[in-house]
């Protein structure tokens with residue numbers, strides 16, 4: 188009986204040890220409370236309407252690959268995100284911005 192329990196216990200302990208490799212305790216714990224607040228870039232610069240002709244600005248809301256960055260990442264408000272997506276899609280159609288670029 189006692190042997191059976193021992194054989195059951197040893198692999199369980201090994202599994203928990205394997206499941207917990209040494210890793211830094213909460214690497215983002217410090218950053219979490221620093222400057223987490225995101226501000227809409229369009230609101231901050233007091234732009235009423237996002238213009239597709241201002242492609243330098245519009246381009247800052249795209250990834251290097253040409254993808255449109257999400258609101259979660261950039262922190263833009265819903266209204267301006269809608270305008271930005273429209274502007275980016277217009278610029279793509281006019282071949283000002285790329286639809287996609289190959290990964291390096």
Ligand SMILES: [Zn+2]
Nearest residue numbers: 227230264267
């Ligand atoms: Zn905004």
